[in-house]
Amino acid sequence: MVYDHEKLAKALLDKTKQKILASISSEEKTIKQIAESLEEEPSRLYYHVKQLKDLDLIKISRSENLNNLTQNYYLSNTEKSVNLTFDGTLAKDSAILLSQKINEIYTKGFSVLNKEFKREASKESSNVEVTVTSLSLTKKQWKAVNDNIRQILNNIYDEIEEDQHEEPNEEFEYLFLTYKREI
Incomplete structure (x- = not known):
């Protein structure tokens, strides 16, 4: 579809x-x-x-x-996973709802992170990972990185649909926010 x-x-x-x-x-x-x-x-x-x-x-x-x-x-339709990218007009038109959703995801993420700090989780038992990266890229390279990340997620979605007979999946939330840093 x-x-x-x-x-x-x-x-x-x-x-x-x-x-x-x-x-x-x-x-x-x-x-x-x-x-x-x-x-x-x-x-x-x-x-x-x-x-x-x-x-x-x-x-x-x-x-x-x-x-x-x-x-x-x-x-x-839980077997359907959706990967949306908000940019340009879609981001502008959905700004309030998108901001609320980002805030909701981050708030939940910070809550899990704080629980992990309190229980001193090991790398293997942790339920959260934080990655912060700054790269010096051309706009073309930046777009290619974003496209690669989306392709990885799409491949994972395909694998999830194929592996429905395996053990039950745990749910993980991903939010990738990438932007040109202002100096």
């Missing part, structure tokens, strides 16, 4: 859509059940669920016919 990165980014950064995805990440639910778990009215979720389905982020896992009505059960 070819993704519309702008629509996908906006959907993944939307708080309501994030809550819906979390609600059906491991258990199929009807819109009514999703609404109950989020303490929302079902009518407020139909639009969000349709958008998530159109973006292939959720799927209908099964349907039941009840009194001439079709009841759909939704499940997060």
Whole structure:
């Protein structure tokens, strides 16, 4: 599937859509059940669920016919991993939501890092790694490095989909922020 990165980014950064995805990440639910778990009215979720389905982020896992009505059960399309790059217009148009998401990821990361400091984790048992690098590159080299990082992540996504029968995966969050340093 070819993704519309702008629509996908906006959907993944939307708080309501994030809550819906979390609600059906491991258990199929009807819109009514999703609404109950989020303490929302079902009518407020139909639009969000349709958008998530159109973006292939959720799927209908099964349907039941009840009194001439079709009841759909939704499940997060967790086997689909999405790698988004925010630059140019997409970054500008999503600036507030993107800033909130970056802050959320970093806040969670700092929390894990602080726990690791307190428990004096060894390199092997640690649940966090921090890498800070400054390089002197041409713009062309910088773009090539970014493309290589994205390609590595895409290759990992492909491996994850192929290895679904292996032991359960733990979730790791990655956030790469790269920019031209101002002197």
